[in-house]
Amino acid sequence: xSDTRARVLRTLRNPKLVNGIGLGLVALxxxxxxxxxxxxxxxxxxxxxxxxxxxxIYGVVALGYTLVYGILQLINFAHGDVFSLSGxxxxxxxxxxxxxxxxxxxxxxxGGIVITLAITIPxxxxxxxxIERVAYRPLRHAPRLTPLITAVGMSFIVSNISLALYGxxxxxxxxxxxxxxxxxxxxxxxxxxxxxxxxxxxxxxxALSWFVGYTxxxxxxxxxxxxxxxxxxxxxxxxxxxxxxxxxxxxxxxxAGLVFLxxxxxxxxxxxxxxxxxxxxxxxxxxxxxxxAVLGALLIGFVQSFNEGLTWFAPGGxxxxxxxxxILIAVLVFRPQGLLGxxxxxxx
Amino acid sequence: MSSLASxxxxxxxxxxxxxxxxxxxxxxxxxxxxxxxxTLPLIGDFMPSTGTVVVMIAFTMMAVxxxxxxxxxxxxxxxxxxFYAVGAYTAGWLASQHFEQVTFHFxxxxxxxxxxxxxxxxxxxxxxxxxxxxxxxxIGLPTLRLRGDYLAIVxxxxxxxxPQVVRNGDSFGGFNLTNGTFGIAPIDSVGFPVLSSIxxxxxxxxxxxxxxxxxxxxxxxxxxxxxxxxxxxxxxxLGRAWIAIREDETAAAAMxxxxxxxxxxxxxxxxxxxGVAGAYxxxxxxxxFPADFYFNISVFLLxxxxxxxxxxxxxxxxxxMILAYLNFSGLSTIGSKIQDAGLNFDPTKYQFGIYGIIIVxxxxxxxxxxxxxxxxxxxxxxxxxxxxxxxxxTEGSLTDRDxxxx
Numbered sequence: 001x002s003d004t005r006a007r008v009l010r011t012l013r014n015p016k017l018v019n020g021i022g023l024g025l026v027a028l029x030x031x032x033x034x035x036x037x038x039x040x041x042x043x044x045x046x047x048x049x050x051x052x053x054x055x056x057i058y059g060v061v062a063l064g065y066t067l068v069y070g071i072l073q074l075i076n077f078a079h080g081d082v083f084s085l086s087g088x089x090x091x092x093x094x095x096x097x098x099x100x101x102x103x104x105x106x107x108x109x110x111g112g113i114v115i116t117l118a119i120t121i122p123x124x125x126x127x128x129x130x131i132e133r134v135a136y137r138p139l140r141h142a143p144r145l146t147p148l149i150t151a152v153g154m155s156f157i158v159s160n161i162s163l164a165l166y167g168x169x170x171x172x173x174x175x176x177x178x179x180x181x182x183x184x185x186x187x188x189x190x191x192x193x194x195x196x197x198x199x200x201x202x203x204x205x206x207a208l209s210w211f212v213g214y215t216x217x218x219x220x221x222x223x224x225x226x227x228x229x230x231x232x233x234x235x236x237x238x239x240x241x242x243x244x245x246x247x248x249x250x251x252x253x254x255x256a257g258l259v260f261l262x263x264x265x266x267x268x269x270x271x272x273x274x275x276x277x278x279x280x281x282x283x284x285x286x287x288x289x290x291x292x293a294v295l296g297a298l299l300i301g302f303v304q305s306f307n308e309g310l311t312w313f314a315p316g317g318x319x320x321x322x323x324x325x326x327i328l329i330a331v332l333v334f335r336p337q338g339l340l341g342x343x344x345x346x347x348x
Numbered sequence: 349m350s351s352l353a354s355x356x357x358x359x360x361x362x363x364x365x366x367x368x369x370x371x372x373x374x375x376x377x378x379x380x381x382x383x384x385x386x387t388l389p390l391i392g393d394f395m396p397s398t399g400t401v402v403v404m405i406a407f408t409m410m411a412v413x414x415x416x417x418x419x420x421x422x423x424x425x426x427x428x429x430x431f432y433a434v435g436a437y438t439a440g441w442l443a444s445q446h447f448e449q450v451t452f453h454f455x456x457x458x459x460x461x462x463x464x465x466x467x468x469x470x471x472x473x474x475x476x477x478x479x480x481x482x483x484x485x486x487i488g489l490p491t492l493r494l495r496g497d498y499l500a501i502v503x504x505x506x507x508x509x510x511p512q513v514v515r516n517g518d519s520f521g522g523f524n525l526t527n528g529t530f531g532i533a534p535i536d537s538v539g540f541p542v543l544s545s546i547x548x549x550x551x552x553x554x555x556x557x558x559x560x561x562x563x564x565x566x567x568x569x570x571x572x573x574x575x576x577x578x579x580x581x582x583x584x585x586l587g588r589a590w591i592a593i594r595e596d597e598t599a600a601a602a603m604x605x606x607x608x609x610x611x612x613x614x615x616x617x618x619x620x621x622x623g624v625a626g627a628y629x630x631x632x633x634x635x636x637f638p639a640d641f642y643f644n645i646s647v648f649l650l651x652x653x654x655x656x657x658x659x660x661x662x663x664x665x666x667x668x669m670i671l672a673y674l675n676f677s678g679l680s681t682i683g684s685k686i687q688d689a690g691l692n693f694d695p696t697k698y699q700f701g702i703y704g705i706i707i708v709x710x711x712x713x714x715x716x717x718x719x720x721x722x723x724x725x726x727x728x729x730x731x732x733x734x735x736x737x738x739x740x741x742t743e744g745s746l747t748d749r750d751x752x753x754x
Binding site: 073074075135138139142143144145146147148149150152153154155156157159160161163164272276279280283318319321322325326328329332333336 | 418422424426490491494496497498500501502504505506508509512513515516643647650651654697698700701703704705706707708711712715727728
């Protein structure tokens with residue numbers, strides 16, 4: 001009896017079997033995509049472009065999670081809520097303070113976006129760094145669950161600040177950008193939405209990779225995320241580096257908040273679910289790995305759009321959340337280090 | 349330097365032996381005290397009705413169950429609401445007219461001509477606990493190998509998936525499992541169909557004159573049973589293994605504690621009480637609706653555990669009653685007082701913000717909770733294994749670990 005059980009367990013734990021099941025799942029998804037592509041190529045590509053728009057926003061949010069996780073091994077639950085608060089503040093800036101409407105000229109809209117970003121980026125950088133200073137830093141040496149639970153609490157506090165300031169209504173800035181296609185290739189429409197999203201997000205990503213890769217402070221960040229104690233011995237100011245990380249994560253949240261506002265609509269609790277999706281993306285790509293976060297986010301964006309947009313055996317929007325979390329669980333079971341491998345002090 | 353023996357003695361809890369019986373007696377009498385208490389000046393308005401206390405007890409039971417997972421074993425579960433949902437829907441499946449294809453009656457007080465499965469609620473409560481236990485094991489097996497924070501996010505994922513499955517579950521290949529967004533209602537009442545012919549026991553609580561009082565009595569006994577099991581579990585071999593894992597997983601494994609098995613048991617037993625409480629609550633409000641199961645409930649329960657003190661049974665019970673009182677009656681009473689005073693502020697709108705503030709403040713200033721478990725307190729004061737020997741942040745200072753006195 002126990003012999004059989006041991007044999008069954010051994011079979012279940014066999015890495016070949018586990019990998020086989022994982023690859024089988026991926027193959028099934030592949031077949032599903034190919035059939036959908038053959039049934040309607042144009043529709044497929046249009047849906048994919050929608051996924052690209054979504055995925056790029058998820059990517060910016062996911063970077064915020066992965067930066068903080070890489071350096072503190074903390075899931076900063078409040079990040080998603082900082083994102084939605086920044087989107088709401090951006091809506092006040094664009095629609096009320098600057099008074100832009102759907103009939104404003106394109107130049108005015110672009111100017112408005114630049115001015116809004118010039119205000120929200122520093123503002124939410126400071127907000128995010130303050131959250132770290134007030135709520136996480138005093139717990140640096142507490143047992144590991146303590147800051148994690150605090151992060152859940154902070155998430156609720158930030159989302160309730162949004163609720164108090166903006167109520168339960170959705171805000172949207174999608175009327176500001178031109179509707180329809182910027183240009184078309186055959187039946188494939190590249191929408192203005194996508195153009196705007198990429199035009200704002202690409203510079204942000206370039207700036208981030210320059211900062212992390214080529215500045216002294218960026219080098220310090222990489223060092224601290226590799227080994228906090230060793231980098232402190234090398235004379236790196238660890239506390240300042242962590243603050244800078246939260247600073248950058250906050251700025252990225254502000255960028256993502258603005259783009260999301262322009263593309264969709266959001267309210268106080270949008271950030272919670274989007275934050276979870278973005279975290280899933282970060283885990284999918286390999287937590288702590290910047291390129292991985294963007295790759296994972298694009299994949300999740302495609303998954304969500306394919307699920308909601310395709311017609312052949314697609315579960316539909318009712319199941320999006322289950323599918324995204326199903327992916328998260330599958331990744332953690334089959335490949336816990338993510339697609340590109342994780343980069344944290346403790347490793348896999 | 350204190351000897352190990354005297355420290356072990358310090359850690360053994362020795363509560364005043366009169367407190368528990370007094371609280372139990374007061375608790376049993378509350379339905380009769382409620383009326384005179386609510387006429388008192390000043391505090392009278394703040395007395396919860398007996399029906400509210402039933403709800404408070406149901407949620408406190410879940411908190412005591414969650415305490416097994418979070419407090420004893422140190423596994424952060426952010427998806428406990430899934431167990432509540434499984435419990436409530438088990439009651440819906442086994443004791444309502446939902447499955448109209450079959451007619452099956454067993455010891456239930458409903459009329460024999462009603463369609464659907466109608467098993468007596470006493471068995472349903474146990475079945476709900478067992479099925480939820482199974483759900484806990486299914487969730488636990490693939491995930492318990494993960495690091496603490498990954499586990500938190502995966503449980504959160506399950507806590508989101510199960511309500512969505514419930515909401516979309518009105519047509520699995522044409523089979524209506526959960527009746528979608530409408531939920532399952534009505535769910536049968538708890539009652540004493542056999543005893544009612546002998547003595548004054550009601551056959552059916554929902555239709556009896558003292559509906560709330562009967563539900564209260566059974567809820568109170570269930571809570572006592574949960575607490576009793578919780579105490580016995582903590583002191584058992586299994587419970588000591590849980591605490592060993594919480595304190596130092598590596599050391600526990602080295603001492604021969606089977607990690608996976610022990611953690612899975614923590615999950616399963618923690619889930620059991622969530623399922624029983626969920627089924628009982630579903631019977632009390634006579635329905636299981638998908639809108640009841642959302643992430644905030646998981647955080648609400650977690651907040652109870654943190655406020656009371658992780659691992660401390662009495663703490664969690666007190667913390668659970670306080671927060672559930674605020675949630676289901678206190679905040680709206682306070683809100684109406686504020687409105688009467690002429691201010692336009694509604695605290696019920698910000699209830700989860702308030703719980704967030706409670707969580708953060710407790711974590712920052714009193715991480716061991718209102719009534720700390722002694723052993724857990726020692727863990728916090730003397731540090732745990734992952735405390736570094738040398739505090740790199742403040743030059744030249746040693747951490748508590750080196751300063752330790754033994």
